[in-house]
Amino acid sequence: MKILFDSVMPYADAFFSSIGECKSFESGVLGDIDLAEADVLLTRSTTKVDKQLLLKAEHAKFIGTATAGINHFDVKAIEQHGAHWTSAAGCNARAVAEYVLASLLYLAINDEIELAGKSCAIVGVGEVGRQVASIVNALGMSIVLYDPPRAELESTFTSASFDEVISADFISLHAPLINDGKYPTRHMFNDIVLNKMNANQYLISASRGELIDTNALLARFRLKSKSAASGVSQCTAPQLVMDCWEDEPTISTELMTHCRLATAHIAGHSLEGKARGTSILYDKLCEFLAVDNVLNLRDFLPIYEMPENLMAHIRAFDMDTLSLATLNNIVKCFYDIENDDSFFRQHMAKSDQITPIRKNYPIRREFDAVSVRLQNPVAKQQLSALGFKVL
Known part of the structure; x- marks a missing residue:
């Protein structure tokens, strides 16, 4: 079985090499020969799967996108082609x-x-x-x-x-x-x-x-x-x-x-979000093929390198104030939206295209990548409700 996947799918080779022969492709550069040989095609939103592409992918029986949205899929054409299609809904x-x-x-x-x-x-x-x-x-x-x-x-x-x-x-x-x-x-x-x-x-x-x-x-x-x-x-x-x-x-x-x-359509571009898309497709392909899904996403995610100032902000939040300013300081340790905004404006001053930003977006981790220990029960409840892993 030959599996063709988008190169920006994290850990794809590690997941799918246990199922078949894997080969990656660069977004926007999908060779006719690779398509012709593919039994499984795994994409992201930059690859439009339509009648023209499917004519070149005559052997493809499983087509998945490692994204939540499917606007780049011509679902009717895929079904007429006789292929099973799926998405990674909820991954990000x-x-x-x-x-x-x-x-x-x-x-x-x-x-x-x-x-x-x-x-x-x-x-x-x-x-x-x-x-x-x-x-x-x-x-x-x-x-x-x-x-x-x-x-x-x-x-x-x-x-x-x-x-x-x-x-x-x-x-x-x-x-x-x-x-x-x-x-x-x-x-x-x-x-x-x-x-x-x-x-x-x-x-x-x-x-x-x-x-x-x-x-x-x-x-x-x-x-x-x-x-x-x-x-x-x-x-x-x-x-x-x-x-x-x-x-x-x-x-x-x-x-x-x-x-x-x-920002450049990067709200869902956390490492966990992208990798979860890969993991979901792996699970769905295993189900389609009726084979055991023995691999898990947590086996691949790197240990989170905690910023030095994060624990200082956590300790401040553990006090009685629970202010939005302190919460904002904690959130910025994981994701600084002002940095993305500033970089986006600088880039767009020279271009009207957002693709380069999305393609080269740096790694960002989700809140539960680290466990935090709190004493204040109100702080524990609030941070937990916001998605942090609280001990």
């Missing part, structure tokens, strides 16, 4: 939730607002949305859950109305891109919706950039600038945290200038 949920937490803390500290008591609408309550809801709840925020398709499938789940969503203080997007049907999500934040929002609200884009109509959003910012210059009442637009952009990998650099935080 923890990393995305930690990105949202870093965003919330940054905004709270810089705008001098208390998060407790503020409302946060979560659009799309799959694995990522559930993880974000857990974090939002741990911060003492009120949660607005919006997912009509899930409400139709699950009698125990009730979706909020969209009016409740667009009246929330914070709105965090975690829905898939759906172009048609009963509940389309493409441009769900269009001119009509954006017109109902204001500058005291925060919109976090961490799922698919096409959920927001970029042109409509830019029109709001342009109108805001024009009204400010004329001295008349300002037309307002929400505060933006943008990780996912419309028309990637080419993005609107004009929109970037209006963002409070801007």
Whole structure:
């Protein structure tokens, strides 16, 4: 059995060499001969699996993506090809939730607002949305859950109305891109919706950039600038945290200038998140082939090298204050969102392409990569709820 996998999938050779003959390929450089010989094709989002590719991969019977999203898969074409397809849904949920937490803390500290008591609408309550809801709840925020398709499938789940969503203080997007049907999500934040929002609200884009109509959003910012210059009442637009952009990998650099935080679609790019994608595909391929899955992700992840200042911040958090500032210091030891924002703006000053940043993104670890020991029961409960491994 010949297994062809994307070279950026961590530990892929170690996982899949126990099953068959492995060969890696560079994203965007997929040879015809390699495709023709592949029984198993494992990709990431940079490889579009469509009719044209499948014509070259005539022997492929198992096609998987080590990502949560499948917008790069022509599912109908794959099924007509007679191949089994799968994804690594949920693999980066923890990393995305930690990105949202870093965003919330940054905004709270810089705008001098208390998060407790503020409302946060979560659009799309799959694995990522559930993880974000857990974090939002741990911060003492009120949660607005919006997912009509899930409400139709699950009698125990009730979706909020969209009016409740667009009246929330914070709105965090975690829905898939759906172009048609009963509940389309493409441009769900269009001119009509954006017109109902204001500058005291925060919109976090961490799922698919096409959920927001970029042109409509830019029109709001342009109108805001024009009204400010004329001295008349300002037309307002929400505060933006943008990780996912419309028309990637080419993005609107004009929109970037209006963002409070801007990053290169890397919210889910933790080492654990990427490696978990590999591990999930390994488990699913083993199931498909009816062989034992004897390997586990924890066998490969390196020991976390704890920053020197992390324990000092942990000790401060173990005191009575439990301030957002101290929590932010802890989070920044794992993920400094301001660094990503700064690097992104420097790069995009010379280009409108985000691919190089994503391809060369440095290793980032998730919160539970290290165990922390606390005495304060309130601190233990809060850090545990935020995803830390607490002893």
